[in-house]
Amino acid sequence: MRVIITGGGTGGHVYPALAIARGLKEARPGVELLYIGTARGLEADVVPRAGLTLATITVQGLVRRQVWKNIPALVKTGRGLGESWQQVRRFRPDVVVGTGGYVSGPVCLAAALQGVPVILHEQNAFPGVTNRLLAILARCVCLTFPEAASRFPRRAKLVTTGLPVRPEIIQADRDSCRQHFGLRPEQLFLVTVGGSQGARSINGAMLPILKELAGCQDVSLLQVTGRRDYEAYLQQVRTQGIDLAKYGNITIEPYVYNLEQALAAADLVIGRAGASFLAEVLARGLPSVLVPYPHAAANHQEYNARAVARQGAAVVVLDRELKGGRLYQVVFELLRSREKLKAMAAAAASLGRPGALEAIIQVILKTVESG
Template identity: 45%
Template structure:
């Protein structure tokens, strides 16, 4: 059985794709894969490290108005579509899977026109333009949220949830706390703006951490992102915070084992990317969400609002984020156990830890090999 998987641009498209691939491999060790992405996206770095065969298509998204850059991109798109068709024709897959990003467009379109079964996995509450277009051509759509279903043809879409790494569910609180020198019996807050960090969250956290220094009953793990780390450390120093004297506060540029950190977390401060939210809800972690305001179709705000309406999270819009606002919400939730317990229950009810297996079964069914 041969499967093409395509997804590019951001980790939110790439890591779900890798999770789906690994889950299919567990069910069918003989399956062969080809990952199709772009040379400039994160996938060009991530996929070869995963030891997966990798092919590239040169394509970019279009701006929303006519520009000289769009004319050049249109020319590249035509060449990209032709190359995508050659890749599909040469590999002869039994099924093609797309997890988002512009590169999925030509790959899945070519497969559809060749009558090859196709599936797209939509992570967000509001789908991007590529998946909206592809929904008219593909065989099946695996929706990451119930809310997303209304954007797709009812006879094609299935609510599966978003795929998460198996380590998310197997990581243990005690192990996570031990790895950071924390006390597993104390409440722990995890702050992360994603792999590249979020400047607005990092700046708001400076005063929060300064105030937290006098309250060792709550532990903080703040992940700044590699590019933001030095700036955050300098600002904390200028604010008079000596991290060597506050072992209950840790600041890191990046986490190589996020599942272990999540295992010890009682409250998270996050952006609202679909993959991060899938992992939080799978573990039932309450959250304060600050959506990235420039995400396509404003999908992060829609993602965050869905969790807030379910009672699993509080949302603070990026333009409304201040240290005082963030500190007030943190103080409220950390001091009222009933609220935190209710949010955790609501979060867990939204979680779909089995999503990767369900999506893998859909893919295998399309390939006729379930």
């Protein structure tokens, strides 16, 4: 079996693609995989590290509000379509799997024009432009959020599978992870993550929360600031009179490599509403306070957050509300009500799809078997 996987630009497109690649290797040990991306996106770094062959094409995203700037992008996309055609023709795949991002457009189009079956995966509640345009050419579109279905063409074949989550997220043992962080059985553990680069606005809004929780015996807190703002934030913490050495219940880190341990140990999570992070939070059955990134394409993070909040698993705090103290208000309302946290956790667990990867792999395998 030969499979081309394509998707790029950001982790939201690349990491699901890598999870699918890993799932295919486990399901079909002899599978031959080719990843097609760009030379500048995240995939250029992480795909070779994952042991996959990477082929790159020339492509550039469109500028939504400045149409006149799109002429060079259209020229590059045309060139990328030609390069994609050659890659598909040379590799002769049984199926092409696209996870979104502008690089997947020419690759999936070239495959469909050559009669190769195309499978798409859409991560967000508000689907990206590329996947919406490609949907009518695809054999199937795998959705993370059922809410996304209304934004696809009626003739598109859709199935809700969820988003692939790293096995270590699901397999992490809560008791041993809580021991790792030195937590007592009755102690609540609050984890704040602003994404791999951190989130300056969330960090700033956390300062009064840190001040209130400093020395609290009932709550322990881990805040991940991002490397960019770590040192400056520590200075802000000191300015607030918070002595981290004195108050052992607060830990501030620039980055954590063992996020799966932190999530397994957590009782409440504060973070952005990217699809991959949300899938991990829901797979763990965690209550969350979601602060959507306000500049995400088509505001898709707010759509993601609202979809989860409607089911009772999260509370949404908009980025513009952070300066008004709403995060402080929401966090302490939740920390004071363990019954509320328990209800939110149950709602999150009902939304989590730990079997998402297996469902997507089955779609791919059935497509190949049906020709």
